[in-house]
Amino acid sequence: MLKKSFVFQRLPMFSSHSLKRFSVPISYASPGAQVTTEQPPSRVGFLGIGIMGSPMAHNLLKAGIDLTVWNRTKTKCDPLITLGAKYKASPEEVAASCDITFAMLADPQSAVDVACGKHGAANGLGPGKGYVDVSTVDGDTSKLISGRIKSSGASFLEAPVSGSKKPAEDGQLIFLTAGDRNLYETVGPLLDIMGKSKFYLGDVGQGAAMKLVVNMIMGSMMASFSEGLLLSEKVGLDPNVLVKVVSQGAISAPMYSTKGPSMIQSNYPTAFPLKHQQKDLRLALGLAESVSQPIPIAAAANELYKVAKSQGLSDHDFSAVIEALKSKFQHSENQ
Ligand SMILES: NC(=O)C1=CN([C@@H]2O[C@H](COP(=O)(O)OP(=O)(O)OC[C@H]3O[C@@H](n4cnc5c(N)ncnc54)[C@H](OP(=O)(O)O)[C@@H]3O)[C@@H](O)[C@H]2O)C=CC1
Numbered sequence: 001m002l003k004k005s006f007v008f009q010r011l012p013m014f015s016s017h018s019l020k021r022f023s024v025p026i027s028y029a030s031p032g033a034q035v036t037t038e039q040p041p042s043r044v045g046f047l048g049i050g051i052m053g054s055p056m057a058h059n060l061l062k063a064g065i066d067l068t069v070w071n072r073t074k075t076k077c078d079p080l081i082t083l084g085a086k087y088k089a090s091p092e093e094v095a096a097s098c099d100i101t102f103a104m105l106a107d108p109q110s111a112v113d114v115a116c117g118k119h120g121a122a123n124g125l126g127p128g129k130g131y132v133d134v135s136t137v138d139g140d141t142s143k144l145i146s147g148r149i150k151s152s153g154a155s156f157l158e159a160p161v162s163g164s165k166k167p168a169e170d171g172q173l174i175f176l177t178a179g180d181r182n183l184y185e186t187v188g189p190l191l192d193i194m195g196k197s198k199f200y201l202g203d204v205g206q207g208a209a210m211k212l213v214v215n216m217i218m219g220s221m222m223a224s225f226s227e228g229l230l231l232s233e234k235v236g237l238d239p240n241v242l243v244k245v246v247s248q249g250a251i252s253a254p255m256y257s258t259k260g261p262s263m264i265q266s267n268y269p270t271a272f273p274l275k276h277q278q279k280d281l282r283l284a285l286g287l288a289e290s291v292s293q294p295i296p297i298a299a300a301a302n303e304l305y306k307v308a309k310s311q312g313l314s315d316h317d318f319s320a321v322i323e324a325l326k327s328k329f330q331h332s333e334n335q
């Protein structure tokens with residue numbers, strides 16, 4: 001459920017037919033949050049309408065933002081188009097027709113392709129425009145994209161998000177931003193529509209690094225939790241009781257309470273695809289390598305996610321990593 005309420009100002013030059021599209025939020029408030037009267041940029045683009053991009057774009061649309069969308073698989077844009085979003089056939093065309101363009105892509109390769117490739121967003125950008133990459137990538141990728149965007153005269157902000165499908169639907173994401181400070185201020189009202197908090201962390205690369213550290217911890221936590229669930233069952237405990245015990249103590253985390261019960265049922269409805277968690281661990285390992293920081297727990301967890309991928313679980317939720325441990329038990333029992 002969206003926590004925000006919006007007040008719209010009717011612009012006299014547009015007909016009632018186009019009112020929704022051209023309504024401009026002049027103020028918005030969330031319970032307990034400071035009310036701001038800043039106006040968001042008027043024409044906003046969104047590239048990448050996947051598990052995260054779809055609800056994020058949806059929230060912008062619901063807030064009355066003039067939104068233009070693009071996705072490699074066009075059909076994923078259709079529900080947003082039905083709700084009033086415009087559609088363009090390439091990232092370049094979206095960027096050319098918008099003041100600010102967001103990108104929410106799968107991984108470093110797709111983020112670079114969409115920003116810098118043939119008909120990529122950079123070709124449609126120029127002075128006065130901004131590009132905000134909210135995908136989870138490594139710092140080097142982000143710097144590469146930043147360089148290409150800035151060579152067009154446009155501004156760049158990296159802004160990966162912490163929070164999964166449900167926080168995205170609820171406008172409760174946490175933005176980890178770095179790059180152009182002015183662009184950060186400009187898009188603040190848009191980030192506030194999609195999220196509950198935002199951090200400005202400095203130079204390009206720092207937002208990516210923060211996101212990778214957070215997801216490195218999360219990936220290891222999930223692997224450790226999986227071991228606990230299976231061990232509890234093997235020694236004759238009820239893993240459902242383990243979930244309850246964990247939820248009341250110092251290691252309580254929403255992730256355990258929400259995903260534990262379905263993991264016990266071997267059910268993994270996808271919120272955060274396992275392939276993306278493994279990508280984040282892989283990138284975190286690279287980050288650690290770059291500063292000679294040992295991260296053996298994360299390295300071990302990464303191996304488990306790789307096993308789960310090889311079992312065909314890439315598109316399941318990352319909690320399906322527990323299956324890799326089941327097959328390991330099977331393996332050692334058979335030896
Ligand atoms: N799901 C989650 O809980 C969270 C995910 N993230 C991060 O957000 C990003 C997106 O995740 P999510 O929405 O879950 O992932 P999805 O797999 O649902 O979406 C990925 C998006 O990238 C597009 N894409 C993939 N490859 C290419 C390519 N070569 N060229 C153009 N577009 C491409 C997909 O297009 P198409 O539809 O055509 O495949 C789709 O729009 C990832 O970096 C992920 O790590 C961050 C926080 C939470």
Ligand SMILES: O=CC(=O)O
Pocket residue numbers: 161162163164215272
């Ligand atoms: O990247 C995943 C998340 O839940 O955050």
